[in-house]
Amino acid sequence: MDRQEALDLVKEHVKTRNLIKHMLATEAVMKALAERLGEDQDKWALAGLLHDIDYDETAHDPNRHSLVGGEMLEKLGLPDDVVHAVKAHNEAHGLPRETRLDKALYAVDPLTGLLVAAALIHPSKKLSAIDVGFVMNRFKESSFARGANRDQMKSCSELGLSLEEFIEIGLRAMQGIAGELGL
Template identity: 65%
Template sequence: MNRNQAMDLLKKHLKNKNLMKHCLAVEAVMAGLARHFGEDEEKWALAGLLHDIDYDFTKDDPQRHSLEGAKILEEAGLPEEVVYAVKVHNEAHGLPRNSLMDKALYSVDPLTGLITAAALIRPEKSLFAVNVESLMKRYGEKAFARGANRNAIAACTELGISMEEFMAIGLEAMQGIANELGLA
């Protein structure tokens, strides 16, 4: 499945514009991490783009979220490693994160929320007004971006990189699509 086909599939199932932007952000960061690790950028980006494909109809049922998405992706013929990464990004299922892609998606998902929130509190409302130092500070503030699971972000160390490096890769990737995210 190419990106255009993936976007069509996502738009078929996901109508929330902010959630669509979230998926674009996760796609960008996953692609950036794949480049960093020398992994398959296309597969990692697809996992990021499609990870919340079922959220419009599972948001009130965390036990179904990502399982329904995995079914959609499996039926669409996506590679098993992408389907599995999407399935295990929701820790509610207690499934092991085995691959580097699994671990990355789990940590990237909440990171994009933290980065977006950090941009939105700036007067400029721009990703370019954010830096890693400010992200680390905001990460430590429990009341800031409460929905961004700090434990999941911290699990980035399972990728063999520091949180600062992880945040730098994520921020740079999101800055690369700042216009699409409405945060230029």
């Protein structure tokens, strides 16, 4: 599946605009991480773009989220490692995160939310106005962006990355698509 086919699938299954932005942000960060780690950028980007493909359908049943999407992607012939990463990014299933792709998607998912929240509290409301230090300060505030699981983001250490480096990669990737994100 190429990117355009994946975008068409997103448009077909996801109607929530902010969710689409989250999926685009996750795609960008996953691609940047793959580049940094010497992995397949297209595959990692695809996993990021499609990881929440079932969210509108499963929003009221978190125990189904990512399993429905994984099954959908499996039927469409996506690689097994992409399907597994999509399924494993939801902790509710207790699936082991074995590959770097699994671990990256799990860590990136909440990072995009933290970065959006950090941009939105800045007076300019722009990703270009924030830096790693600003984000790290927000990260340390437990009351800020409570839905962004800090431990999940800290699991970037399993990829051999410090939290600061991980945030920098994510921030730069999202700054690169700030226009699409409206930030």
